[in-house]
Amino acid sequence: MDFKLDGLSKFQKDLLEVAQDKLPKETYQIMRKIGSKARSRITKEARSKVKKKTGNYHKKFKRGKVFKDNQGQIIVRVINSSNHAHLIEHGHRKVTGSGKEVGFTTGKKVMEQGIQNFDGSGEFENMLSDWLDELLDSGKL
Template identity: 75%
Template sequence: MEFKMEGLTDFQRDLLEVAQKKLPKESFKIMRKIGSKARTQVAKDARIKVKKETGNYHKRFKRGKVFKDADNQIVVRVINNAPHAHLIEHGHRQVTNDGKEVGFTPGKKVMETGIKNFDNSGQYENMLSDWLDDLLDSGDL
C-alpha cells in the first residue's frame, strides 16, 4: 500500500527530496514513526471489522522494516503475521469434514481499508510537515 502526499506544498516536496538525500538515517527514522502510526490505525480498524477473537489475529499486526524500493522510494510496510490473516483478509471457502463445499466467507479487506483510512486522515502529511519544519528550525537542511 502506498501513501499519497497530497497535503504537502511543492516547497515541502522539494525539501523532502533534499532531506532523503542529505539525511537518509533521519528519513528512515520518520518513516518508522509513520509506519507505527499506520499499524495502530490498521489494528484499530481491524478490531472494529473483525469482532470475533480468532487466535492471535489482533495482536499480530506489525510494522515492517523501512527500506528503499526499486524506484528508490523509502517504504515501510504494515503486516499481520498471524497464520490465518490471509483468510480473514481475502476470504475463504467453507468446507465440511468430508470435503464438500458449503459456502464462501468473503474477505474483510482490513489492511486495505485501514491504510486508506490512515492516508485520508492526514496524519502522514502532518507528521512529515512537522518533521521538515523541525529540520529547517534546527539548521540540518
C-alpha cells in the first residue's frame, strides 16, 4: 500500500517522524490498525465487484505484518491469499477442455480500486492525526 500524506500539516508530519523514532511500538500498532481498516475497505470493494461466490476469495483478504523497507518507511500490506486472486485481479484466458482459447476475461482491479478509495476517503490521515493528538495529550511526545 502506498498512501500520500496530503491531509497532514507540516507540524504533524514532523511529529510523525519523531513518533517513529521515539515510539516504534506505538507506530507499528497504529499501522496495524490502519492496515486492518484498509483490508475491510478492500473486502467491501471486492464484494461489490466480484459477485460470484465460489471458492474462498472473499474470505482470504489479510493484513500483512508491519515492517520497515529499505528507505526506512513503515509499511503494511493487504493481500489476498487465495489461489485464484491474481486471476480475478489481472484477468485470465478462457480455454476449453482441449486447450483451445475462446476468449479473455478482463481483470477487476479490486485491490487497486480499494486502495484508491481508502486513500481518497481521508480516513488514513484522520486516523494518523487522531493518534498524534492522543500522543500529545498523554505527554508521550
